[in-house]
Amino acid sequence: MVIFLKQKKRRITLQDVAKHAGVSTSTASLVIRNHPRISDATKQKVLNSIEELGYVYDRVAAKLRSQSSKIIGVIVTDISNKFISEFLIGVQQTLEKMDYTVLLGTTFDSVSKQERLISTMVEHRVDGLIINAASKTNKSTISQLNHLELPVVLANREVEHVNCDYVGIDYIKGTYLAVSHLLKKGHTRIAFLGGIKMSSTWKDRMKGFQKAHDNAGVAVDKSLIIDGLPTSEGGVQTVLEVLKNPNPPTAIFCFSDLVAFGVLQGLGMQGIIPGQDIDIVGFDNIPEAEIYHPPLTTVSSFPRTIGIKAATILYNKLEQDDSIQQRIILNPELVIRETST
Amino acid sequence: MVIFLKQKKRRITLQDVAKHAGVSTSTASLVIRNHPRISDATKQKVLNSIEELGYVYDRVAAKLRSQSSKIIGVIVTDISNKFISEFLIGVQQTLEKMDYTVLLGTTFDSVSKQERLISTMVEHRVDGLIINAASKTNKSTISQLNHLELPVVLANREVEHVNCDYVGIDYIKGTYLAVSHLLKKGHTRIAFLGGIKMSSTWKDRMKGFQKAHDNAGVAVDKSLIIDGLPTSEGGVQTVLEVLKNPNPPTAIFCFSDLVAFGVLQGLGMQGIIPGQDIDIVGFDNIPEAEIYHPPLTTVSSFPRTIGIKAATILYNKLEQDDSIQQRIILNPELVIRETST
DNA sequence: CTGAAAGCGCTTACAG
DNA sequence: CTGAAAGCGCTTACAG
Incomplete structure (x- = not known):
């Protein structure tokens, strides 16, 4: 038997x-x-x-032998942020078509968590990495990966002085469009609320903010620039603070739509009516911006397209040995709605 | 040399x-x-x-030899849905602490995509799976996994007649709370809009909807029940349709907050003021529900907690051979805001 | 507490 | 177009 x-x-x-x-x-x-x-x-x-x-x-055996895992590590700051989740959808859909699967990590903007995630992913022998870097990312984090000869594409946020492919949108131009729109409407006291000053995305917006003012011959009042969390809580906090200004702003440029929602909520608490008493512009054009009440003027930033491009660049590096470094900067668009008509 | x-x-x-x-x-x-x-x-x-x-x-070599990959496959319907992304955060944070990494797949509610994702993940030898199943998931999909002796936890949506651990909230009770609240306010013509009739989440809500009516001695009017996509687009479509009813509803129970936002938008298009002309209740209590204008009455469904529980159950099955099948049903809470005061 | 050897399940040259 | 054999880099009994 x-x-x-x-x-x-x-x-x-x-x-x-x-x-x-x-x-x-x-x-x-x-x-x-x-x-x-x-x-x-x-x-x-x-x-x-x-x-x-x-x-x-058994892909595990296959990858041990062939040295190719068919797994891409994707590291983002926060999946509950609509901009990021749309970006992720673009990445995923593109990679899936090419028989790659996504190993996901979320940093919540913590640099140490980011370091840990990256090394775990390297241990899992990912074939490449797409990183939406934390605000204070050290350039050594990226150069170490270059040293391991692991293909990396940065997305949404650039890491300064680093040798790496990058896909993002032109935050300078986007902010320039938004702020110029407000200046053309006759505003001279425009606030800039939310976002973390250390991040490349904030610095770029600041450049566009300044440039629009310079162009219109209007001076920037630094007391109207208040940074904070890139969330709706950050919006509430910063707007309440800026309203305490003896000479408050007549318009607000918000770091993101999420911040703008917080700003709108804060204004509501003070009985100030957006689009009437004060003009508001957001950034990102997340789906909620359109159905919000009132609908939000904002800058379209095409996160899904960024995801698709980032995945495509990585794919080309992997399969076609396409070693030319790329920097793809998408063009933003201003979408005017009721908060600034 | x-x-x-x-x-x-x-x-x-x-x-x-x-x-x-x-x-x-x-x-x-x-x-x-x-x-x-x-x-x-x-x-x-x-x-x-x-x-x-x-x-x-090299975890690849380690897992070939030790037969443990330290990777968990997580399959969800749509990461851009806030309920899902919050759920994912719960899952990720819990697994990360235990040195597991997440291989992510998104089905967009397509059963065939779900099948493909599951087999890819099995090929990658994930140690377990957490599945937020597509609406029309076949029970054989899950029983095949049981056959492979791969630990699986279902979350958010139950698959009928299947032998599997499950974590979700009590949709029947949540809907009962929401609809009873509307009935107590004197409404007798309550619509139920959005969501896919095939899914367990819709069926459960329907049961709660019916039960609340039975309890109040009010008859359900089937012409006020219109299913549709579980998105804001679905909300717009279904509310416009229900408003064509010769005897329109005086209150609306929405499948989810996302649907409710669409409903509010549709009402706005018709000049109907929510909370005044008509009462609205959502489901999920996503962060936007609070800061929306007007703030939305809704049912809290604790997606992050669901994620944490699902990950914990899976972990116990993996590390402690905890083979007792569990069904964890969280208790929902009604949050009353301006759309139904 | 440490060492020599086998083996996880594939893919990859190489020879035919 | 097909076959026999080596090897990817670990972990795991087993013996000491």
Whole structure:
């Protein structure tokens, strides 16, 4: 009697399949990977055996041998932020088509968490990384990856003085568009609320803010610039603070739509009506901006497209040895709605 | 002269570390995994060598040998949905603490995409799966995983007639609370808008909807029940349709907050003022519900807690062989705001 | 507490 | 177009 009881099920391997189909293991391996060199008859035999034995391909063994994991690490600051989740959808949809899977990490803007996530992902032998870097990311974090010769694409936030592909939008231009729109409407006291001063995304917006003012011959009042969390809480806090100014602003440029929602809430608490008493512009054009009441004037930043581009660049680096470094900067668009008509 | 040029860098292995430290490979392996059996002196020697050689642990090799990947597959319907992204944060934070990493897949509610994602994840030898199943998920999808003896936890949506751990909230009770609140206010014509009829989440809400009516002795008018996409677009569509009813509703229960935002938008288009002309209740209590204008009455569904619980159950199944099947149903809470005061 | 050896399940040259 | 054999870098019994 053969003893089956309690015997741990042995995994069906490619060898079993090959034996069952009456071919060599290497042939079976080629069939699995759809190699053109195999005759249709052989292919069919192997596929039948796979079906019959219930064989499950083992990518772990494959990646140990072939040194390619078909996994891409994606590190973001916060998935509950709509801009980021839209970006992630773009990344995922693109990679999926190319048979890559996403290993996800969230840093909540913590540099130490980011370091830990990156090393875990390297240990898992990801084929490449797409990083939406934390605000205070050190350039050494990225240069270490370059040293390991691991392809990396930065997205949304640039890390200064670093040698790396990058996809993002032109925050300077976007802010310039938004602030110029307010200046054209006759505003001369425009606040800039929310966002973290250390981040490249804040600095870029500041440049656009300044440039629009310079162009219009209007001086920037530094007391109207208050940084804070890039969330709706940050919006509430900063707007309440700026309203205490003896000479308060007549318009507000917000770091993001999320911040703008907080700003609108803060204004509501003070009985100030946006679009009437004060003009508000956001940044990102997340779907909620349109259905918010009142609908928010904002700058479109196409996060999904950024995700698609980032994934495509990485893919080209992996499969086509496309080593030319790229910097793709998408053009933003101003969308005028009721908060600043 | 030694030829270094163009020579592909050989990977530093644990053997190199062991040789460098003057110990055996097995000892080095134990040091890496923090085995208590190793003396402090030996440990220090090995750690120094790791540092010096710049050794990177290879989890791929480790998992081929040890049959444990330290990767959990997480499959969700849509990360850009706030409920889902909050859920994911809960899952991620919990797993990360336990040294597991998340392989992410998004189905967009497509069953075939879900099937493909699951098999890719199985090929990557995930240690377990957390699945926020697509609406029309077939029970065979889950039973196949049970057959592979892969631990699975379902979250948010139950798959009928299936043998599996589950974490979700009590949608029946949540809807009962919301609809009873409207009935107590004297409404007798309450619409139920949005959500897909096939899904367990819709069916449960329907049960709660019916039960609240039965309790109040009010008949349900089927012409006020219109299903649709669980998005704000779905909300706009279904509210415009229900308003065409010769005898329109005086209150609306929405499948989710997202649907409610669409409903509010649709009402705005018709000049109907929520909280005044008509009462609205949502479901989920996403952060935007509070800062929306007007703030939305809704049911709190604690997605982050669901994520934490799901990850914890899975962890216990993996590490403690905790094979008792669990069904955790969280209690929802009604949050009354301006759309129904 | 440590060492020598086998093996996880593939892919990859190489030879035919 | 196919086969036999080595090897990816770990962990795991087993022996000491």
